[in-house]
Amino acid sequence: MASKEKGGQHQEDAKTAASTVAPAKGKLGVMVVGMGAVATTMIAGVEAVRRGLAKPIGSLTQMGTIRLGKRTEGNSPLIKDFVPLANLNDIVFTGWDIFEDNVYEAAAHAEVLKKDTLDQLKPYLETIKPMPAVFDRYYVKRLNGTHVKKGNNKRDLAEQLIADIQAFKKTVDRVVMIWCGSTEIFMEPTEVHQTIEAFERGLEKSDLGIAPSQIYAYAALKEGIPFANGAPNLTVDVPAMIELSKKNSAPICGKDFKTGQTFMKTVLAPAFKARMIGVKGWFSTNILGNRDGEVLDEPQSFKTKEESKLGSLEYIFQPELYPDLYNEIYHKIRINYYPPRGDEKEAWDNIDIFGWLGYPMQLKVNFLCRDSILAAPIALDLVLFLDLAKRTPELRSIGIQEWLSFYLKSPQTPPGLYPEHDLFIQSMKLKNTLRHIMGAGLVTHLGLDYYD
Numbered sequence: 001m002a003s004k005e006k007g008g009q010h011q012e013d014a015k016t017a018a019s020t021v022a023p024a025k026g027k028l029g030v031m032v033v034g035m036g037a038v039a040t041t042m043i044a045g046v047e048a049v050r051r052g053l054a055k056p057i058g059s060l061t062q063m064g065t066i067r068l069g070k071r072t073e074g075n076s077p078l079i080k081d082f083v084p085l086a087n088l089n090d091i092v093f094t095g096w097d098i099f100e101d102n103v104y105e106a107a108a109h110a111e112v113l114k115k116d117t118l119d120q121l122k123p124y125l126e127t128i129k130p131m132p133a134v135f136d137r138y139y140v141k142r143l144n145g146t147h148v149k150k151g152n153n154k155r156d157l158a159e160q161l162i163a164d165i166q167a168f169k170k171t172v173d174r175v176v177m178i179w180c181g182s183t184e185i186f187m188e189p190t191e192v193h194q195t196i197e198a199f200e201r202g203l204e205k206s207d208l209g210i211a212p213s214q215i216y217a218y219a220a221l222k223e224g225i226p227f228a229n230g231a232p233n234l235t236v237d238v239p240a241m242i243e244l245s246k247k248n249s250a251p252i253c254g255k256d257f258k259t260g261q262t263f264m265k266t267v268l269a270p271a272f273k274a275r276m277i278g279v280k281g282w283f284s285t286n287i288l289g290n291r292d293g294e295v296l297d298e299p300q301s302f303k304t305k306e307e308s309k310l311g312s313l314e315y316i317f318q319p320e321l322y323p324d325l326y327n328e329i330y331h332k333i334r335i336n337y338y339p340p341r342g343d344e345k346e347a348w349d350n351i352d353i354f355g356w357l358g359y360p361m362q363l364k365v366n367f368l369c370r371d372s373i374l375a376a377p378i379a380l381d382l383v384l385f386l387d388l389a390k391r392t393p394e395l396r397s398i399g400i401q402e403w404l405s406f407y408l409k410s411p412q413t414p415p416g417l418y419p420e421h422d423l424f425i426q427s428m429k430l431k432n433t434l435r436h437i438m439g440a441g442l443v444t445h446l447g448l449d450y451y452d
């Protein structure tokens with residue numbers, strides 16, 4: 001087939017797909033696991049935006065535009081006007097935590113948002129009270145909560161979560177689950193994670209390889225609900241969960257919100273590579289004083305985070321293709337728990353680079369960020385886009401939504417496919433996926449036709 005015809009066929013297929021993306025009718029229920037700093041900042045923020053008290057800065061779904069057609073056409077609608085996303089007014093929040101605090105109390109404890117902001121939202125925030133959690137200190141050693149479910153085994157606990165989901169489903173039209181809970185100890189896939197059957201047998205036997213985050217994810221996927229993972233935990237990054245996600249048309253994506261330091265890494269590293277600038281060393285350190293920082297102070301939880309943070313440079317630099325530039329990078333990451341700083345994390349990066357004829361140079365990045373202020377819009381966007389994926393026939397049964405890698409430190413891919421970490425490639429992939437499902441032409445940035 002000639003390429004023009006092929007393109008035409010592609011457009012036709014895409015148009016058919018667009019006509020079948022279901023509208024976002026009714027209420028979207030969002031089940032949040034872990035109502036700490038990120039979760040409460042997201043929930044309070046959504047309410048503040050709904051009341052017109054603030055703008056959803058940092059949220060692509062709320063503020064981003066998407067170019068359609070040629071540059072000369074001047075057609076760049078808002079993403080939320082182009083794809084059928086749930087309206088913020090239609091979102092209903094619920095969730096679980098190991099502490100009984102309602103969202104107002106938890107947000108006050110997290111000390112991310114100012115007291116006046118929270119007080120304006122207090123009557124609403126107080127109505128959201130977490131359900132008892134599935135928790136085990138073996139997997140998060142620094143926490144000890146009492147608001148937890150009791151069960152005979154892990155299957156029993158999964159069934160209790162399924163009952164929570166089913167009860168919530170009766171009050172809304174669609175549901176998405178997002179893990180905003182703590183970072184669990186480092187775990188690697190074992191036999192129990194290989195198939196759905198092995199996993200279910202493992203639940204029955206309370207296999208040590210099944211962490212609480214996996215019990216929640218299992219409950220969600222079993223109920224056909226999309227699941228996002230804001231932490232670096234293993235959770236759905238195993239064959240059994242991918243299989244369940246596909247089988248029950250419950251979309252999943254990678255893990256660990258890409259917020260501060262890694263966000264910057266996936267911007268700077270592609271820039272060095274694009275200009276063939278070499279890198280010898282990259283030293284990254286952080287001070288952080290919130291509860292997340294306290295959990296990450298524990299070596300086994302830190303190891304989970306470290307693995308997630310380390311991956312990006314290796315994949316972006318492709319040392320196998322550029323041995324002269326990136327073969328000997330010394331990459332070191334430190335996170336230091338420093339209580340006085342609270343959620344206002346400070347990150348330092350020292351980057352040793354080299355240029356023409358090997359002459360050395362340095363770049364220092366000092367990012368004074370607010371962890372949860374960066375994470376909250378990412379959590380919101382993931383929820384809205386996963387709900388869109390669930391309503392899109394072409395996406396709902398493929399399991400991993402690689403187009404959402406844009407938001408995550410550890411993108412998930414099928415076996416054999418390397419993850420794409422470059423923020424700009426990820427952004428292009430996300431927008432082209434939206435164009436594709438809506439039947440619009442893809443933007444390739446070739447642009448030769450402007451010179452015809």
Ligand SMILES: NC(=O)c1ccc[n+]([C@@H]2O[C@H](COP(=O)([O-])OP(=O)(O)OC[C@H]3O[C@@H](n4cnc5c(N)ncnc54)[C@H](O)[C@@H]3O)[C@@H](O)[C@H]2O)c1
Nearest residue numbers: 034036037038097133181182183231257259291292371375
């Ligand atoms: N803030 C960021 O920029 C950022 C970026 C990337 C990833 N993350 C990850 O997101 C997660 C949340 O971060 P945070 O700053 O909100 O932490 P946080 O400690 O304030 O909140 C986590 C909450 O999860 C609860 N929890 C722990 N285990 C649970 C379980 N099994 N069931 C229910 N609740 C449980 C805790 O009680 C706590 O309230 C962490 O894993 C963190 O590493 C955060």
